[in-house]
Amino acid sequence: MKIYMSVDMEGATGVVRSEQTKASRDEYRFGQAMQTHDLKAAIEGALEGGAREILVNDSHDGMINISPADLSRYGGRVRIISGSPKTLGMMEGVECCDGAFFLCYHAMAGTERAILDHTISGKAVFGVRLNDKEVGEIGLNAAVCSEHSIPVLLVTGDTAACEEARSALGQEVLTCSVKRGIGHSSADCLPPDDTFEIIRKGAFEAAKSLKYGGTGKNEIPRGAFQMDISFHYTSQADSAATIPGTTRIDGRTVRIKGIGMDLMRRWAGSLISLGGSVAF
Missing domain, CATH: 3.40.50.10780 (Dipeptide transport protein)
Structure with a gap:
């Protein structure tokens, strides 16, 4: 184990x-x-x-x-x-x-x-929604x-x-x-x-x-995902939205869709890192 x-x-x-x-x-x-x-x-x-x-x-x-x-x-x-x-x-x-x-x-x-x-x-992200859940x-x-x-x-x-x-x-x-x-x-x-x-x-x-076999429950979904990342500043969202495959939802928010939660987590890290690198 x-x-x-x-x-x-x-x-x-x-x-x-x-x-x-x-x-x-x-x-x-x-x-x-x-x-x-x-x-x-x-x-x-x-x-x-x-x-x-x-x-x-x-x-x-x-x-x-x-x-x-x-x-x-x-x-x-x-x-x-x-x-x-x-x-x-x-x-x-x-x-x-x-x-x-x-x-x-x-x-x-x-x-x-x-x-x-x-x-x-903390300097970049206002909030994240995964499949419409914060x-x-x-x-x-x-x-x-x-x-x-x-x-x-x-x-x-x-x-x-x-x-x-x-x-x-x-x-x-x-x-x-x-x-x-x-x-x-x-x-x-x-x-x-x-x-x-x-x-x-x-x-x-x-x-x-x-x-002893009690694996518990994990209520987080798997498979297809839609993730919306809202940044503190529009300049951060501007930068993240330059990545192919993203969709700009509003001034602060960038959306990415895909299949596989490993891919989702990689997108989250990459988009937040890029957005957070922007001076404001």
Whole structure:
């Protein structure tokens, strides 16, 4: 049984401000340490629950936040995909696994009382709709899992991210809340010792369930898709709309259609990256 762990940073224990998630800032060391703290809790729980292998995908920003040296204690049972760009970004390598964990995740752009809410790029994206349903990174990444019939078993982050996961994936998905958002950059946070046990136990239950045949439900559709990406500025949409195959819906919004959620996720990453590169 092989578990996939996509690991972001904004939803990690104690992280509340953007400075803690940017490698250029002194505060980043704290965010990096807490991301690794939550990951280790999930790894230990998953191994206790029956996982034989774990594939970690560093999924935040430049995707070089987690040191492989911090995972050496697990004796080769844990591997890590590090660096960028990756074809599937936050979901690179998922197709070879049996179940997925989304760790340290955050809520979609525009969510109230959510820590550092955004969808892929805070400076570019106003919102994303997939098959006429508003989604964030949880929904976009779960769609890739759905395409490969891989259940999303566990989501960790703030309370808003956990609520979003249950709404998008179904009430059966296990969630672990490590903090409750007060505003965009403030939260009521649990201490690391507490969150380690919460995440470890959640990962144990998720892995144990998969081992004994309880794959859960993934309510994200697969197959054909229509994705509308709304940018903050018309200049960003102008740039994204230069790509062949896109349709301009309005001043802010670009639409792309296709078949296959792997392709959808690649389009999302590419269009948002292009739109976000524009000066405004």
